[in-house]
Amino acid sequence: MLVRFFLNEPNGNSWKNFKEMMPRLGSKYEIDIEVISKPKAEYQTDDYFVLDLPVAPAIMVNNEIVVEGGNTSQEEVENCICRHLEMAKQEVPSSP
Numbered sequence: 001m002l003v004r005f006f007l008n009e010p011n012g013n014s015w016k017n018f019k020e021m022m023p024r025l026g027s028k029y030e031i032d033i034e035v036i037s038k039p040k041a042e043y044q045t046d047d048y049f050v051l052d053l054p055v056a057p058a059i060m061v062n063n064e065i066v067v068e069g070g071n072t073s074q075e076e077v078e079n080c081i082c083r084h085l086e087m088a089k090q091e092v093p094s095s096p
Contacts, residue, residue, distance in 0.1 A: 001030070001084055003077070006056040007037040014057035014071040021074045029081055 003025060005018045022033050036056070042048060043055045054060060054068040061080045066072060 001081065002032045002034060002060075002062055003081065004034045004036060004060045006043075006054055006058040006060075007035060008040045008043075008056045009037070017071055018057065018059065021077065024074065025077065025081070028078075029085070031081065 005022060007015055007018060022035070025031060026033055036053075038056070040056070048055075054065050057070065058068040059066040059072065059077055061077070061084055064080060064084070066077055066080045
């Protein structure tokens with residue numbers, strides 16, 4: 001499972017919150033964490049919009065956007081991770 005954090009240049013509460021959240025999530029769940037950090041202006045380009053990715057600050061779990069353009073709690077991100085983990089368990093066929 002991939003959890004992506006989209007950050008602006010270091011500033012603001014969401015940047016600090018997301019940076020503190022990453023190691024806690026990584027130690028609690030089997031996830032890959034990717035950090036995308038760009039100046040705010042780069043998120044506003046036509047080339048970036050073509051990628052269909054959220055504008056920072058944002059967090060995605062797999063292809064689901066948890067939050068875009070603001071801050072969120074670790075609990076909300078964990079709820080999303082758990083939903084995806086449960087979906088993955090349901091997709092694996094059980095052995096007889």
